[in-house]
Amino acid sequence: MTRILLSDKLDNCVARWRKAGLTVIGPVKKETSSSYATVEKAADFDFGIVLPDRSIKELFFPQTEPMMGYTIKKQDIATNDFAPPTEERIIFGARPCDASGLAIDDPLFGWDYKDDFWFQRRNETVIVTIACTKADDFCMCTSLKLAPDSTKGSDVLLRPLQNNKGWLVEELTDRGREAFKEISEFLQEGSEQAAPLAVVPEKFNLDSCIAWLKNPENFDSTFWKEISMRCIGCGSCTFLCPTCHCFDFQDEGDTYSGIRRKNWDSCSFSLFTMHTSGHNPRSTQSARWRQRIMHKFNYFPGKFSVNSCSGCGRCTRQCPVDMGITETLQAISTLKP
């Protein structure tokens, strides 16, 4: 016997969580684009989406965030720090790749400086992940040694029932157990089977790719130029990526008042490494694409012992010129280390 949450009880759960002061968030399709967004009732969810267009990242690391403000008057200067917002949240229906992405970024945001904005949101958010029973041509979690039912980064894992009427509940953390205690009266015991997981074929051999990337001789390989020739240098792949985390500080305002903001930045942009002198150490798009791949599969794991990719496939799925990590690693797989 396992604990089961039936879909027709979800409305009660959402209401209960909201009553308890939680903001309920889930996969939502609005107009022509999907994302993880706030819901008010069960009908607002769209569990049919294989993967929302936008990743879960923005709920923890928004595209723009005020850090500090200043006002200068004749006599005095005042500054104010923007504190991270306080909001207890539950994300219901995260995908395993998205939840994994958050766990991958945790060590980064807590490494030399503890990012309170990230960790406050992490600590105040319960992540209820739904295992995938559908995948598309771009999904590649298995190639990253993850799976359609990975529990990494999740507080609760739900497995869709074979009869499609609800989910099997697997509580993984205390935070998850607490959130589900709140709705325990809507759960029931059952013996229904879980639906089969999505089949996600392995697209490349990660270990052989990493071996090739670690060989310093390959840093200057002509491969980089060939593979990235069609890259147009936009930030779509990095901004949609659940693990890309680079940001820039920008001051907005004038001499008398303004705000310092933390904005998403992208290694695909030519300005990303531009020096004030005008020199750019990554002056070509191929050097920038190499950096993205090296960072994810060589430098990041070198520092944090985990690859900075959870296999969501958004980079390829949304690329205007059909590039992405999959194609690059597939090509590297065929090269001699």
Next chain:
Amino acid sequence: MSIQEQYKKRVRELLSSGAVKMVIGYQAGTTADRRRPLFIRTPEEAEKLVLDSACIANLSGYLVTEGLLSDEKSVGIFLRPDGIRSINILAAEAQLNPEQVVILGFDGNDKEVTALQGEKARDFSAIIASIKEHAPEAPRNPQLEQIEKMSPKERFAFWQAEFSRCIKCYACRQACPMCYCRRCIVDSNQPQWVNTSSHTLGNLEWNVVRAFHLSGRCVGCGNCDRACPVNIPLRLINAKMAGEVLGAFDHFAGMSETQEPVLASFKKDDSETFIL
């Protein structure tokens, strides 16, 4: 022989005779309905070429890649009529020498494509003239008509909602053949003309700046619209602006390689409905 095979043969000829150093075309993509840009440098590589109704992207932007045409050698490129118009604009704006561009023209619908006769952009002027002539009676985008019927307040709310999704990845800019500036105004910070942040104001500023910058220059290829990862209907803005310049100045972008840019030229008989 299918058009694809005809063009493969043509590409091999162009490369083996040395008439061009490279041909920019299409190849198969990740999924059956996707095509990727392809850079063909040897006759053998022509085998990878795919030419069918799924070849939609306007590839002309690759021609202004820094240094590509600076050796004065020619480059072949597969273009639909909208892409050929882009070549005319790039030539008129002194971004490339049209003599260096060998066009492998094609046109078609969502089922099949046909070859267009010609090699240099000017060879296609009759086709472009006919597109202009039929522009007023071409079916209008129903969503655009709907937006035009809105009150200014409703319209502002509509675009505000659309732009709220913008993440400033600049895929629209990077995919656009007309956005060739080495340093875009939004990347200039001395002074900071446009907010770089992706908040309500920053997103509005960016999209409005781009709309104005493309007025009279956009050929409606749809690259920006398709590139947008959050599906903002960018082509509606550009189509609206194209309609405005056509109505006000009888200007249809990309008619010829010597056409004056509409917002950078002045005629004594231009209508002055608002300046004085």
